[in-house]
Amino acid sequence: MTGDAEPGAVDESPGGAADGGPDDSWAEVVPEAARRLLLAAVEAFAERGFHATTTRDIASRAGMSPAALYIHYRTKEELLHQISRIGHERSVRVLTEADDSATGAPERLAAAVRAFVRWHAERHTTARVVQYELGALAGDHYTEIVALRRRSEEILRGILADGVATGEFTVEDIRGTAVAVLSLCVDVARWFRTGGPRTPEEIGDLYAGLVLRMVGSPAAPGGGPGVAGRG
Amino acid sequence: MTGDAEPGAVDESPGGAADGGPDDSWAEVVPEAARRLLLAAVEAFAERGFHATTTRDIASRAGMSPAALYIHYRTKEELLHQISRIGHERSVRVLTEADDSATGAPERLAAAVRAFVRWHAERHTTARVVQYELGALAGDHYTEIVALRRRSEEILRGILADGVATGEFTVEDIRGTAVAVLSLCVDVARWFRTGGPRTPEEIGDLYAGLVLRMVGSPAAPGGGPGVAGRG
DNA sequence: GTCTATAGAGCGATAGAC
DNA sequence: GTCTATCGCTCTATAGAC
Numbered sequence: 001m002t003g004d005a006e007p008g009a010v011d012e013s014p015g016g017a018a019d020g021g022p023d024d025s026w027a028e029v030v031p032e033a034a035r036r037l038l039l040a041a042v043e044a045f046a047e048r049g050f051h052a053t054t055t056r057d058i059a060s061r062a063g064m065s066p067a068a069l070y071i072h073y074r075t076k077e078e079l080l081h082q083i084s085r086i087g088h089e090r091s092v093r094v095l096t097e098a099d100d101s102a103t104g105a106p107e108r109l110a111a112a113v114r115a116f117v118r119w120h121a122e123r124h125t126t127a128r129v130v131q132y133e134l135g136a137l138a139g140d141h142y143t144e145i146v147a148l149r150r151r152s153e154e155i156l157r158g159i160l161a162d163g164v165a166t167g168e169f170t171v172e173d174i175r176g177t178a179v180a181v182l183s184l185c186v187d188v189a190r191w192f193r194t195g196g197p198r199t200p201e202e203i204g205d206l207y208a209g210l211v212l213r214m215v216g217s218p219a220a221p222g223g224g225p226g227v228a229g230r231g
Numbered sequence: 232m233t234g235d236a237e238p239g240a241v242d243e244s245p246g247g248a249a250d251g252g253p254d255d256s257w258a259e260v261v262p263e264a265a266r267r268l269l270l271a272a273v274e275a276f277a278e279r280g281f282h283a284t285t286t287r288d289i290a291s292r293a294g295m296s297p298a299a300l301y302i303h304y305r306t307k308e309e310l311l312h313q314i315s316r317i318g319h320e321r322s323v324r325v326l327t328e329a330d331d332s333a334t335g336a337p338e339r340l341a342a343a344v345r346a347f348v349r350w351h352a353e354r355h356t357t358a359r360v361v362q363y364e365l366g367a368l369a370g371d372h373y374t375e376i377v378a379l380r381r382r383s384e385e386i387l388r389g390i391l392a393d394g395v396a397t398g399e400f401t402v403e404d405i406r407g408t409a410v411a412v413l414s415l416c417v418d419v420a421r422w423f424r425t426g427g428p429r430t431p432e433e434i435g436d437l438y439a440g441l442v443l444r445m446v447g448s449p450a451a452p453g454g455g456p457g458v459a460g461r462g
Numbered sequence: 463g464t465c466t467a468t469a470g471a472g473c474g475a476t477a478g479a480c
Numbered sequence: 481g482t483c484t485a486t487c488g489c490t491c492t493a494t495a496g497a498c
Contacts, residue, residue, distance in 0.1 A: 033463080049366065051282035055492060065465055070493065072463095132363065135280065170453045176429060176437050180415060183422060187414040198407060206407050210445045222401045222447055225454050264481080286474060296483055301475065303481095 009034075010086065029082070034072040036062040041079045046128040050080055050136040080133060081141045087130035088148040094119045095155050105163030106212060106219035112159060113185060113211045114204040116152075120188040121200035127189035153178055163215060170216030170225065181211050240265075241317065260313070265303040267293040272310045277356040281311055281367040311364060312372045318361035319379040325350045326386050336394030337443060337450035343390060344416060344442045345435040347383075351419040352431035358420035384409055394446060401447030401456065412442050 010028050026042075029035040040061035044053040055076050056066045073079045098115035102108045120127045137145060156178040163169030171177050188203060198206070209221040218224035241259050257273075260266040271292035275284040286307050287297045304310045329346035333339045351358045368376060387409040394400030402408050419434060429437070443451035 031463095049280065049282060051280055052367070054490080056490090066492090067466080067494080068464060074493095076492070136283070172453075173437055176434070177441065179422065180438065180441055183418040184411060184415045187418045191410065191414060203407070206404055207411065210408065210411055213444045213447060214441045216444060216453055220456075222403075223456050225451075225456055262481095285472080287472090297474090298476080298484080299482055305475095307474070 010082075026086070028086075031072075033062075033064070033068070037064070037069055037072055038079060038082060042083055042126055042129055045080065045083070045133055046125040050076075050129075050133045077136070077138055077141070080129070080136055081138070081145075083126070083129050084134065084137060084141070084145050085148070087126050088145055090123075091116070091119055091127070091130065092148060092151045092155075095152055099155055099159065105159055105166060105168050106217045109159050109163065109169075109215065109217070110208040110212060110219075112156065113181065114208040116185045117188050117207045118200045118204040120185060121192045121203050124189045124192045124194075127186075131186050131189050152182060156182055160215060163217065168217055168219070177215065181214065184211070241313075257317070259317075262303075264293075264295070264299070268295070268300055268303055269310065269313060273314055273357055273360055276311065276314070276364055277359040281307075281360075281364045308367070308369055308372070311360070311367055312369070312376075314357070314360055315365065315368060315372070315376050316379070318357050319376055321354075322347070322350055322358070322361065323379060323382045323386075326383055330386055330390065336390055336397060336399050337448045340390050340394065340400075340446065340448070341439040341443060341450070343387065344412065345439040347416045348419050348438045349431045349435040351416060352423045352434050355420045355423045355425075358417075362417050362420050383413060387413055391446060394448065399448055399450070408446065412445065415442070 009030060026035050026039055029038050037058060041053070041058045044057050044061060047053075053076075055069050058076075058079070059066045059069045062068075069076075069079075073082070094115050095112055098111040099108050102111040120131075134142065134145060157174055160169060160171055160174045160178055164171050164174065185207065188207075192200075192203070212220035213222075213224065216225050240261060257266050257270055260269050268289060272284070272289045275288050275292060278284075284307075286300050289307075289310070290297045290300045293299075300307075300310075304313075325346050326343055329342040330339050333342040351362075365373065365376060388405055391400060391402055391405045391409055395402050395405065416438065419438075423431075423434070440452040444453075444455065447456050449455035
């Protein structure tokens with residue numbers, strides 16, 4: 001697929017993010033000019049929002065003329081669609097891989113939350129666009145992305161249901177709690193600032209602990225229900 | 232102040248929201264035409280975002296000509312500023328009054344979260360604009376609103392600190408936990424839909440319970456640390 | 463594949479009649 | 481205080497040279 005990809009295409013072959021390397025390079029977007037434009041769009045959309053960003057601003061950030069954008073993308077919205085699609089695929093993969101990396105519901109939940117939060121803090125520029133500019137997508141693109149988002153909810157609901165089944169979690173409303181946990185993690189992208197008092201790792205650890213407590217897990221730091229306070 | 236208020240002014244006299252009546256009528260905004268425009272702007276901004284909303288759309292929703300908007304507001308941004316200011320004052324008041332209505336850190340925390348979440352669900356249209364269109368405010372207006380927002384954080388930090396001092400809460404990072412709790416509550420405005428499976432009251436109750444658990448309170452439903460699981 | 467130039471549409475805001 | 485009409489500008493997207 002490398003070499004003959006059409007402009008703005010995605011190259012999933014080794015060497016890109018697919019091999020587990022740093023995923024903020026957008027290396028899978030080829031050719032290089034399309035990647036530069038996409039990176040410029042991510043920054044502009046995150047800073048000012050989709051509607052307040054002009055195609056001139058994007059092109060200028062990428063060091064190109066206003067017209068150059070239309071060689072690689074049909075419309076401004078297509079640029080947002082690419083960012084949104086790739087970003088959602090990445091965030092769902094982060095969640096899935098963290099879930100698969102651990103055994104036991106509390107360990108899986110902690111790993112998932114830690115990784116998901118870290119991603120939203122470290123990649124907060126991308127995440128802000130991915131999570132908060134959804135509404136600017138065209139109808140069919142919006143539908144496609146919403147389907148991707150549903151995966152995150154299913155993964156989390158699965159972990160909660162498993163923990164309840166084994167008695168490790170005490171959760172009355174699994175669906176509602178899953179929404180709350182996801183909402184908590186996702187919103188990190190809104191308030192996180194690089195150079196703030198906490199690193200993405202620290203926030204990930206803090207949040208993993210908070211969420212274990214939310215689900216009534218005895219594995220929570222400081223001891224969960226029925227564990228701490230004894231003796 | 233009633234009667235001779237300049238266009239787009241705010242009337243805090245009895246009969247408006249200040250007396251505890253329903254606060255979505257924006258009754259304190261006078262004259263009536265200014266209120267209709269403001270309500271139309273809230274709906275339009277919530278639906279499409281500030282930058283995607285045209286002044287023609289706002290005026291048309293209010294049943295007026297495009298020019299009528301400028302009799303009551305100097306610019307489109309001033310409309311957002313009014314919404315943002317009044318909305319923030321209301322949400323901070325909801326939080327303050329809930330805090331004052333209860334005694335004891337767990338009770339205060341539960342009341343604050345329940346009321347704050349209920350407000351963000353019930354008034355999700357206003358809340359969406361208030362919480363997610365901040366970035367479109369002009370520089371000095373932005374600074375003013377950020378100062379209002381700080382109050383919410385101080386209130387919450389105060390409750391957490393009190394609970395830690397009395398030993399009712401187990402919280403290592405008060406600042407970080409306060410940010411997390413506020414983030415959780417505020418984000419309700421993003422995902423809440425009228426007609427969904429849960430009422431604002433139900434979400435408020437669910438969230439109050441989740442937050443009590445987050446802070447390690449024994450008053451949490453299902454029993455907190457050192458309470459549930461015994462016997 | 464990138465440029466300069468510009469078409470064509472829609473925007474925020476204003477002028478002036480009533 | 482509200483209207484109709486419109487100014488002046490900026491935007492997305494395209495045309496055509498190189």
